[in-house]
Amino acid sequence: MNQPHLLKVALAQIAPVWLNKESTIAKIKSYVLEAAAKGCELVVFGEALLPGYPFWIPLTNGATFNSPVQKEIHAHYIRNAVQIEAGDLQDLCQTAKEHHIAIYLGTIERATNRGGHSLYCSLVYINPLGEIKSVHRKLQPTYEERLTWSPGDGNGLQVHRLKDFTLGGLNCWENWMPLARAAMYGLGENVHIAVWPGSDSNTRDITQFIAKESRSYVLSVSGLMRVEDFPKDTPHLDKILQNAPPILANGGSCIAAPNGEWVLEPVVNQEDLITATLDINRVFEERQNFDPSGHYSRPDVTKLVVNRERQSVLKLQ
Numbered sequence: 571m572n573q574p575h576l577l578k579v580a581l582a583q584i585a586p587v588w589l590n591k592e593s594t595i596a597k598i599k600s601y602v603l604e605a606a607a608k609g610c611e612l613v614v615f616g617e618a619l620l621p622g623y624p625f626w627i628p629l630t631n632g633a634t635f636n637s638p639v640q641k642e643i644h645a646h647y648i649r650n651a652v653q654i655e656a657g658d659l660q661d662l663c664q665t666a667k668e669h670h671i672a673i674y675l676g677t678i679e680r681a682t683n684r685g686g687h688s689l690y691c692s693l694v695y696i697n698p699l700g701e702i703k704s705v706h707r708k709l710q711p712t713y714e715e716r717l718t719w720s721p722g723d724g725n726g727l728q729v730h731r732l733k734d735f736t737l738g739g740l741n742c743w744e745n746w747m748p749l750a751r752a753a754m755y756g757l758g759e760n761v762h763i764a765v766w767p768g769s770d771s772n773t774r775d776i777t778q779f780i781a782k783e784s785r786s787y788v789l790s791v792s793g794l795m796r797v798e799d800f801p802k803d804t805p806h807l808d809k810i811l812q813n814a815p816p817i818l819a820n821g822g823s824c825i826a827a828p829n830g831e832w833v834l835e836p837v838v839n840q841e842d843l844i845t846a847t848l849d850i851n852r853v854f855e856e857r858q859n860f861d862p863s864g865h866y867s868r869p870d871v872t873k874l875v876v877n878r879e880r881q882s883v884l885k886l887q
Contacts, residue, residue, distance in 0.1 A: 574733045575851060577761070580605035580613040581844040583768075583823040583837060585794040588622040588801055591650040591658070595620065598675065599665055604843050606669035611698070612732060613843075616765050616793035616823075617676040617742050618691055621650040623767040625795060627714045629813045630806065639806050644718060646805050651680035651689055654705060659694065667700025672732055674739055674791075676765045678719075679705065683882045688720045693739050693765055695730055704728040708741040709750060725880040729757040734850045739763030745776050751784070753876045756863045760786045760828075760853045768792040768819025770836040777836075781826035785856040787833070787848050788826045794841055795819040828856035 582601040587593035598615060605613040617623065626632065626643050634640060652658045659675075666673050672695070679692035691708035706726025711719040727750070729738040738759035744750050745764045754762065762780055766772050773790040781788040795818040800807055817839065825833040825846050833846050860866050 575849060577612060577733055577735050577848045577850075578610045579789060579825075579846055579848060580608065580610040581789060581791045581823045581825070581834075582613055582615045583792060583794060583821045583844060584615070584619070584841050585796065585799040586619050586622040588795070588799055589646060589650050589804060590801060591621045591652065594622070595658075595661065599662060601843055602662065602665050602671060602673060603669065605845075606671045608843070608845055610671060610845055612672045612674070612737070614674040614763055614765065614789055614791040615676055616791050617693075617767050618678055619793050620652060620675060620677045621647075622678075623793065623795065623819070624715065624718045625814075625818050626806075626810045627717055630809050632714055632717050639809060640717075642805050647678065647718065648680060648687065648689065651678045652692075653680050653682060653686070654694070654702065655682045659696070659702065663696055663700040663702065666696045666698060670698045672696065672698050672730075672737075674737075674763050674765065676741065676793075679707065681707070683880065684720070685883070689718060690722050691715070691719045691741055692722070693726065693741050693763075695737070695739070697730065698732075703730055706739065706741070709744055709747070712743045723881040724753075724876055724878045727753050727757070727876055727878060729754065729759050735761050735848065737761045737763060739765065742766050742772070745780060749874060751780065752862070752874050755784050756874060758863075759784070760850070761848065762786050762788045764788060764790045766790060766792040766822070768794055768821050770820060770822030770838050773822040773824055774836050777824050777826045778830045778832070781828060782830035784862060785828045785860055786853060787828060790822070790824050792822045793819055794821050794839075828853045
């Protein structure tokens with residue numbers, strides 16, 4: 571598709587090979603290839619998909635201090651987390667380059683600039699040249715997520731040009747944070763990527779709300795997780811499944827147009843690659859009467875300060 575005002579996108583609503591980095595990367599790659607074969611120019615995967623969301627925490631008394639069970643599962647999580655500097659995403663970058671397709675991917679990052687032992691819920695953008703252009707570490711993990719993920723920073727609050735479009739993304743409940751959204755709007759975003767672990771109860775309302783507020787396309791992309799998706803070699807699997815419902819994440823991936831109407835209503839309980847074509851003219855039409863960072867803003871009255879410094883405990887001389 572060579573028309574710059576059109577963008578064909580794919581929402582990969584899939585389950586990970588839970589807490590298995592290598593197998594999940596292989597599955598992600600297969601969906602990138604499928605999206606490219608269908609002529610898509612952007613493919614998006616859900617929050618924490620690589621290697622998986624920490625579903626065990628609420629199922630196994632995750633707040634128990636010094637629990638051997640929690641320590642052993644967490645150690646397994648760390649071993650399967652992504653180390654970008656070590657080249658863990660290099661195969662996906664090469665695939666993106668070979669097929670000239672952009673990727674937004676929810677990962678669990680084992681950040682070397684924070685010592686290499688703490689975990690961050692990170693949204694990675696790979697451009698069609700196969701370059702990692704931003705790694706957004708979730709600003710504030712939600713509720714029980716704080717037992718395994720660390721709070722991030724503003725370095726990844728960035729946008730990326732793709733044809734006539736400007737892409738930006740946030741993780742899960744960050745999409746409820748007004749100032750985080752405002753930062754993306756101020757950077758010129760007109761396609762908002764919202765990634766989720768998987769629930770239409772999350773995506774159904776906020777997707778349309780952000781579209782109406784920003785006058786942008788909103789792509790909400792979720793994962794799936796069912797009891798049968800837990801690998802048999804998962805540490806303490808018996809304890810995890812003892813209280814697990816049959817479906818832990820039902821998807822809910824969807825797309826809203828810049829006027830808030832559905833391009834694609836939430837899709838539930840279906841593992842699939844869902845495609846749609848966006849037209850930048852619909853953004854321009856809706857910005858005629860409201861533009862939150864343009865003609866309808868008052869920077870002389872209210873203004874947002876964004877700190878995009880990558881946080882670290884070290885400043886090497």
